[in-house]
Amino acid sequence: MTIIQDDFDNPWKTFISKYFKDFMVFFFPEIAGNIDWNREVIFLDKEFQQIARNAEIGRRTADNLVQVYTLDGEETWVLIHAEVQSQYDVEFEKRIYVYNYRIFDLYDRRVASLAILADDRPNWKPDHFSYELLGCKAGIWYPTVKLLDYKNKWDELENDVNPFSTVVMAHLKTLETQKNASKRFDSKLALIKRLYRVGYGRNEIIDLFAFIDWIMRLPKELEKCSKTTLTIFHIPVA
Numbered sequence: 001m002t003i004i005q006d007d008f009d010n011p012w013k014t015f016i017s018k019y020f021k022d023f024m025v026f027f028f029p030e031i032a033g034n035i036d037w038n039r040e041v042i043f044l045d046k047e048f049q050q051i052a053r054n055a056e057i058g059r060r061t062a063d064n065l066v067q068v069y070t071l072d073g074e075e076t077w078v079l080i081h082a083e084v085q086s087q088y089d090v091e092f093e094k095r096i097y098v099y100n101y102r103i104f105d106l107y108d109r110r111v112a113s114l115a116i117l118a119d120d121r122p123n124w125k126p127d128h129f130s131y132e133l134l135g136c137k138a139g140i141w142y143p144t145v146k147l148l149d150y151k152n153k154w155d156e157l158e159n160d161v162n163p164f165s166t167v168v169m170a171h172l173k174t175l176e177t178q179k180n181a182s183k184r185f186d187s188k189l190a191l192i193k194r195l196y197r198v199g200y201g202r203n204e205i206i207d208l209f210a211f212i213d214w215i216m217r218l219p220k221e222l223e224k225c226s227k228t229t230l231t232i233f234h235i236p237v238a
Contacts, residue, residue: 011210011214015163016080019164020064021037031114031143035069036071044066045065047103051102065077066080076110077110078112078114079099079103081099081113081116089119096115099113116144117146117147118171120175128140163200171215181218185218188212188218192209195208
């Protein structure tokens with residue numbers, strides 16, 4: 001079968017926006033524990049668009065800029081960098097550094113940068129960008145999560161009800177089945193059936209199906225079969 005090309009950016013960005021607390025609890029539990037979830041979470045789309053226009057470095061990724069409050073009452077800006085392309089990006093570390101200092105420069109706000117790496121290179125785990133010149137040092141160090149590291153935690157993912165367990169499973173199966181469309185079909189159907197088995201609500205099922213359907217793309221003939229099968233589960237399909 002021909003390799004299936006995938007576009008991961010939009011579904012990741014949308015899903016992080018809709019399930020931000022679940023995202024933080026799943027990937028960054030210690031940080032999530034310091035956030036006051038009783039206060040409003042605000043997505044700063046305009047602010048990030050300004051940053052991105054003025055400081056474009058390499059290709060765009062699924063980045064979210066979010067305002068939260070910590071338990072001690074401090075307003076905090078969190079910049080989520082989801083490097084969700086299936087390939088390594090040499091400019092990634094630099095982009096985190098540039099976006100971080102541009103936010104500080106334009107808005108006089110300290111910002112915590114967090115990185116999700118969904119590429120297919122096991123040994124690529126950037127966690128900082130720095131340089132030194134004539135006795136001057138500058139840089140940034142940031143928490144990083146590598147999705148490939150979850151391959152050895154499949155049983156834990158199966159039993160985890162956090163929506164991002166499904167997101168990670170779908171992403172790993174997408175990478176695994178790039179050259180095998182029939183295997184992708186089987187994996188996609190199994191993940192969709194799991195949505196009911198773990199007890200997600202209707203809205204979560206619809207949102208998770210949309211994510212799975214976006215990244216686990218199939219050839220037209222299998223896509224038709226997939227849509228037909230999904231009607232059994234009463235899931236709205238396009």
